[in-house]
Amino acid sequence: MLNNATIAQLRSLKLQGFADALQQQHEQADCLGLSFDERLALLVEREVHARGDRKRTRLLQRAQLKYMTATLEDASFEGIRGIDRSALMGLALSTWIERGETICFAGATGLGKTWLACALAQYACRQGHSALYLRVPRLAEELRILHGAGSFRRWLQQLAKVDVLVLDDWGTGAIDAATRADLLEIVDDRSAQRATIITHQLPIEHWHAWLGDPTVADAILDRLMQHCRRFTLDGESRRTGRNAGMANKSNKTTQEANS
16 A cells, blocks of 8 residues: 555656556565665666656657658668768767757659658757758748737747758748848757758758848858768659658658658
């Protein structure tokens, strides 16, 4: 009865890992032979791991990645040039997040740029970093809504704290003056402090013309290119070719790659 009451109290305190481990210890005779300190260490370790799992789950949910199940381990590079598993894992294991680097995945549509960006952001979440996915062509509408609701400044402050920001389909479609100005604010907050992943078809040498205003364009490009790693993908489209879908191994048909 005492054990059941203690376990119930642990659960009420939201110490789920501790409670589960304590219940298991009472069910395993060999654990009863351990010292108090040894048993306590095992209980605390279980709680730490449980909290880490919950944190990673929350980070992935908040990231709103287009491909939630994309993982670096499942990436396929068959028929794709410009990046390979060694280069991708070397990037993931480096200090690119801590250094606030910009990672650019360039290439034609259907080569898996978005999938790779999501996989890299997903790995960051698994390491305890926060991430957020934004699609640039939709950004203007979303920003107008934020301005209209008077919540843009608060949103901008929250975004500045996100460790990894994915800007998908950069340079796709026209950009207006208001969005261009807001984009500068977003980029300025992240410059050399927070990491950014950009996927794009438009070559970098044409970004200046796409952004339009020379002064704002100079400011944005200067901040993005301070610490930038560029990967240019080439090969057969994953949508239309025989390798369609840079998918995870358990569900290749539903995780097709997107630019």
